[in-house]
Amino acid sequence: MANWTTxxxxxxxxxxxxxxxxxxxxxxxxxxxxxxWHAPILEVPESHxxxxxxxxxxxxxxxxxxxxxxxxxxxxxxx
Numbered sequence: 001m002a003n004w005t006t007x008x009x010x011x012x013x014x015x016x017x018x019x020x021x022x023x024x025x026x027x028x029x030x031x032x033x034x035x036x037w038h039a040p041i042l043e044v045p046e047s048h049x050x051x052x053x054x055x056x057x058x059x060x061x062x063x064x065x066x067x068x069x070x071x072x073x074x075x076x077x078x079x
Contacts, residue, residue, distance in 0.1 A: 002029065002045035007052050009036040014077040015070065016040060019055070022067075028052055039072075 007030070011019065016039065023030045028048045032040045044052045056068040061076065070076065 004043040007044045008042040010038040012072040015072040018077045
């Protein structure tokens with residue numbers, strides 16, 4: 001049984017759904033588990049947290065920005 005840990009709690013959709021799709025593509029388990037004051041809480045197993053954090057610092061779109069730098073409602077997440 002996995003020990004789940006908080007990955008994000010200030011990220012809204014559509015960016016959150018995009019992050020979930022990347023986690024799925026990379027085989028990183030994840031789940032939404034409640035909500036914080038700001039947004040849904042996204043959790044990953046503790047054993048995968050470093051892989052998940054690495055995802056936020058990647059230049060996913062090839063424009064020099066990290067995923068973490070991009071606003072939650074940026075139109076790029078609607079494509």
